[in-house]
Amino acid sequence: MVVMRIGRIPKQKRLLELANEIEHNPFITDEQLTKKFNVSIQTIRLDRMELGIPELRERIKLMAEKSYDKVVSLQIDEVIGEVVDLQLDKSAISIFEINEEHVFAKTKIARGHHIFSQGNSLAIAVIDDEVALTASADIRFVRSVKLGEKCIAKAYVRNDSLNRDKVNVDVFTYVGNELVFEGNFVIFRSDHKK
C-alpha cells in the first residue's frame, strides 16, 4: 500500500485541495498552482487529468457559455415558471419549482415575491393583448412554500368585468393539492383587438 511519510502532503489530500482550489478560483493557472502546492507543473497536470478538470482556457470557456445561455434564456422567461396550459382570455396553468436561489438561506422557505411573480406573470400571459399591465392586486400567502416544492399556479380570467380595459384574473397556486397562494389581479389591457 502507498502511504506517504512526513515532509509533503499526501497525494490524496493534495487532489482534494486542488479540486477545491480550482472550484473557488477557476481562473488560476497551472503555474500558479505549482507555487501553492510546491510540486512540479507536470504533477499538477497529472492531478488535473486524474480529477477530470479541464485546463484554464476550457474552464473559462465553459463558464462563459453557461452564462451566455443564461442571458438568452433570461429574455425568454416572459413567464416565471413553465406554462403547461394556456387558453387565452380564459385560463392558464404554470409550474414553478422552488430551488436554492428562491429561498431564505436560514429557513429554506421561499421568498414571497417569487410566488407572487409566478402568479403575476401568469395573469399577464393569459391576457390576449399586446400590452397588459398589472394595475393592482390583492394577495394572500396561505402557507409557506419550502425548497424543492413544485408550485402549480392556475389563473382564471373573470369575464364579469364591465370595463373592457380592466380584467380581473384570479390566481390560485398549489403544492400538491394544498393551496399556498391566492391572488386577485386587476390587469390593464391596451386595446382589445378581437
Next chain:
Amino acid sequence: MVVMRIGRIPKQKRLLELANEIEHNPFITDEQLTKKFNVSIQTIRLDRMELGIPELRERIKLMAEKSYDKVVSLQIDEVIGEVVDLQLDKSAISIFEINEEHVFAKTKIARGHHIFSQGNSLAIAVIDDEVALTASADIRFVRSVKLGEKCIAKAYVRNDSLNRDKVNVDVFTYVGNELVFEGNFVIFRSDHKK
C-alpha cells in the same frame, strides 16, 4: 474622400457588421471572421483594434468573470434593491434601478413583480426578527415604471397592530416624487425577541 468601388463591401460597413457579428457570437475566432468577410486576418485584427474589441480569449474571460460575480452577488441580494436607510421595526428605504432585464421587451415598461419584489423584500427587511414571512398583501400599481427609472421604496411599520405575531407594513414606491406603487403587507414574525 474614400469611396470604395464595387466588388468588396466598404470599410465602414464592414466595421459595423463585424461589431455586430461578434456581439451576437462572441465565440468566433479571427480566422472564422476572415472567411465571413473575405479579407485577410490582419484586416480583421486592425478592425478589432479600431473598434476596441478584445481578442476571443479576453472576450470569453470577461464573460466568465461577469457571470462569476453574478453568482456571488445573487446570494447577497437578501433585498431586491439597495437599502439606503434602515430603522428596524420602524422604517426603511431602498433604491432599485430598472434596467433591460426588468422590462417587457416591447414596451420597455417594468414587469410588475419586480416593483412588488422591491417592496416585499423591504417590508421583510424592516422587521427585526429571525423569521419574517409575508402573509398577505394588498397592492396597487399607480403608474407604470419605465426603463432607466429609479424606484425609491419607503416602508413604514404600523405599530397599531394588536397581534404581536402579525405586523402591518406600508410601502410606497416613488420615481422622483411621483407615487408609482403602494402596498400594505401583512408580515408574520416567528417570535419577537426584544
Next chain:
DNA sequence: CCAAAAATTATTACCTGATACTAAAAGTAG
C-alpha cells in the same frame, strides 16, 4: 536492505489564438 511499484520531475515537440512590428502591395482621389 533491496528490488519493484508508485509518484514525481524533466524534456521535447507541438497546438491555438492571439500580439507586436515591419514592410510591401493594391486601390483611390485629385
Next chain:
DNA sequence: CTACTTTTAGTATCAGGTAATAATTTTTGG
C-alpha cells in the same frame, strides 16, 4: 502621376496549455 488610405504578408513572440517519452526520486513490501 503621386500622395494617401487600405489591405495583405511575413516574422518573431507569447500564454497556457496537450501529448508523449524518459529519467529520477520516493515509498514500501517482504
